[in-house]
Amino acid sequence: NLKVHFPLPGTLLKPKSGGSVKAVDGVSFHLNRGETLGLVGESGCGKSTTGMAVLRMTPVTAGEIHLEGNNITDLKGRSLRTLRRKMQMIYQDPFGALDPRMRVLDIIGEPLKVHNLVSGRKAYRAEVMRLMELVGLLPGMAERYPHEFSGGQRQRIGIARALAARPEVIICDEPVSALDVSIQAQIINLLKDLQEELGLTYLFVAHDLAVVRHICDRVMVMYLGHVVEVADSEELYTNPQHPYTQALLSAIPIPDPRAESRREVDPSIEGEVPSPVNPPSGCPFHPRCKHAMETCRTVAPELKDTTQGHAVSCHLYEPTSAAMPQIRVASM
Ligand code: SF4
Ligand code: MG
Numbered sequence: 001n002l003k004v005h006f007p008l009p010g011t012l013l014k015p016k017s018g019g020s021v022k023a024v025d026g027v028s029f030h031l032n033r034g035e036t037l038g039l040v041g042e043s044g045c046g047k048s049t050t051g052m053a054v055l056r057m058t059p060v061t062a063g064e065i066h067l068e069g070n071n072i073t074d075l076k077g078r079s080l081r082t083l084r085r086k087m088q089m090i091y092q093d094p095f096g097a098l099d100p101r102m103r104v105l106d107i108i109g110e111p112l113k114v115h116n117l118v119s120g121r122k123a124y125r126a127e128v129m130r131l132m133e134l135v136g137l138l139p140g141m142a143e144r145y146p147h148e149f150s151g152g153q154r155q156r157i158g159i160a161r162a163l164a165a166r167p168e169v170i171i172c173d174e175p176v177s178a179l180d181v182s183i184q185a186q187i188i189n190l191l192k193d194l195q196e197e198l199g200l201t202y203l204f205v206a207h208d209l210a211v212v213r214h215i216c217d218r219v220m221v222m223y224l225g226h227v228v229e230v231a232d233s234e235e236l237y238t239n240p241q242h243p244y245t246q247a248l249l250s251a252i253p254i255p256d257p258r259a260e261s262r263r264e265v266d267p268s269i270e271g272e273v274p275s276p277v278n279p280p281s282g283c284p285f286h287p288r289c290k291h292a293m294e295t296c297r298t299v300a301p302e303l304k305d306t307t308q309g310h311a312v313s314c315h316l317y318e319p320t321s322a323a324m325p326q327i328r329v330a331s332m
Contacts, residue, residue, distance in 0.1 A: 002027045002063035004046070004053050008277065022276045023049040025225035026063070028303070031169070036195065036202040038216035038233070040209055040248070044273050046225040047205045051171040054203065055087050056080060067169075085115050088162040092174040094154035098146040104157055105142040108132065111164040131160040135190060152183035159190065163198070172204045176211060188215050209245075210252045213237060218309075221245045224284040225276055227303055231310040241312040243289050244269070283315065291316055 003026055008019035024046040031037050039047045052058040054065055056075065064073045067083070075083055088111075091097035098107055109128045111117070118124050129139045135156040146154055155175060162170055172191065176184040192215060194200060206212045212219055213233065220230040221244065229242040240246045247269040271288045274280055280287050286296040295315050303313040 002050065002053060002065065003061040004049050004058060005061040019277060022225050022279060024053060025276075025279070027222070027225070027227050028063075029220055029227060029230065031201060031203055032217075033168075033201055034195075034199055035217040036204050036215050038209075038212035038219035039203060039205045039222060040212060040219060041207065041222035042273055043207055044224075044276065045222045046276070047207075047222050048173050050222070051089070051173055051203055051205050054169075055089055055171055056083065057089075081115070085111075085165045086167055087169040087171070088165055088167040089171045089173060090155075090158050090162050090175045093178050094151060094158045094175075095146060097158055098154060098161075100146050103143055103145060104132075104137075104149075107146070107157060108160045108164055111161060115165055117164070117166070127164070128160075131164055134163065134194070135160045150183075151179050152186060155179060155187050156190070159187075159194070163194070167200070169201045169203070172202055174205055174207065177207065184211070191215065208252065209237070209248050221248065224273060224279055226284055226313065227311075228285065228314070229310075229312045230303075235307075235310055239310070241306060241310070241317060242285075242314050243291050243316075244285050283313075 002024055003022070004024040005020040005022050008021065027046070027050055029037070039050060041047050049058060053060050056065070056072065060073055064071055066072065067086070072083055102110075105125070105128055108131050109124055112124060112127055118127050125142075128142060132139050132142065137153065137156050137160065141149075141153075146157065149157065158175075175191070176187050179187060188211075191202070195202060202215075204212055204216055209219070216233050218230065218232050219236045221228050221236075221242065223244050229236070229240070229245045231239075236245065237249065240249050251269070269288055270290075274284070274287060280297075281300075282298045283289070283292070283296040283301050286292045289296065293315060299315070301313045301315050301318065303311050304317070305311045306317050
């Protein structure tokens with residue numbers, strides 16, 4: 001039930017006075033060891049904020065985060081530093097995330113120093129070389145600066161830097177969105193290989209469903225700070241249930257122009273994502289939903305399993321409330 005609300009400027013001194021951006025508004029999910037969970041939604045839906053909150057890089061307003069059975073929501077000081085080592089982040093913009101005045105050697109090696117993982121200059125260099133090799137960079141590049149590298153290589157540097165701390169969980173925040181399509185697959189494959197080799201667990205944030213299809217075991221779709229659907233990848237792509245997931249899927253371009261013109265579903269989602277300052281009442285998707293009913297305007301749907309491992313938050317899958325708007329009938 002994770003919530004991350006940011007007070008609006010001007011309300012900082014009087015937080016009780018109201019206005020806040022409800023970036024993440026009651027999100028629950030689990031991440032299994034060794035899996036890749038995709039976190040998908042349009043920009044502003046709260047996916048990056050969810051990732052940052054899990055890493056404890058942004059204050060949590062309410063709810064709890066547990067790692068291996070331990071509540072990590074309020075960790076501070078030394079225990080927070082230990083946690084930071086276990087969980088790392090790979091950023092969307094590989095250039096912005098790298099200090100332009102630092103050599104690759106020091107960019108990748110910084111976490112080794114921060115967490116005291118090697119002692120001595122020689123061991124430090126050897127470890128950086130090992131990391132560079134692991135991500136497919138030539139050790140001879142260690143003395144160069146970020147601007148001397150292509151986008152794909154820069155992302156490899158970012159990955160090596162994340163791996164330096166020997167993490168168990170990595171939040172990948174749109175790690176390929178800023179890259180050329182031809183490079184995207186290379187980076188995705190690298191992340192897959194590293195996961196296998198090192199037993200990593202990924203939370204993989206992306207804004208479209210096409211990218212995550214080949215890397216994720218499960219996919220969770222977010223809309224306006226809420227999880228609207230979660231399922232195994234294959235199940236989600238073949239049997240999407242939430243109208244928003246269906247719209248996202250139908251928006252994936254078909255690479256064959258004839259098939260594209262035969263497309264049956266209108267790929268557009270009407271309107272824009274409403275403001276998370278004043279989210280709509282009831283189902284947050286109702287102003288854009290083609291199936292919206294009276295109930296949808298007033299009653300917020302809950303995330304419920306429709307089949308094993310497939311959960312959706314939509315009144316269409318709750319026959320009782322759809323037939324009798326606003327009347328809740330206890331199920332047997
Ligand atoms: Fe559409 Fe209603 Fe389902 Fe929301 S609850 S997605 S508005 S049908
Ligand atoms: Mg983002």
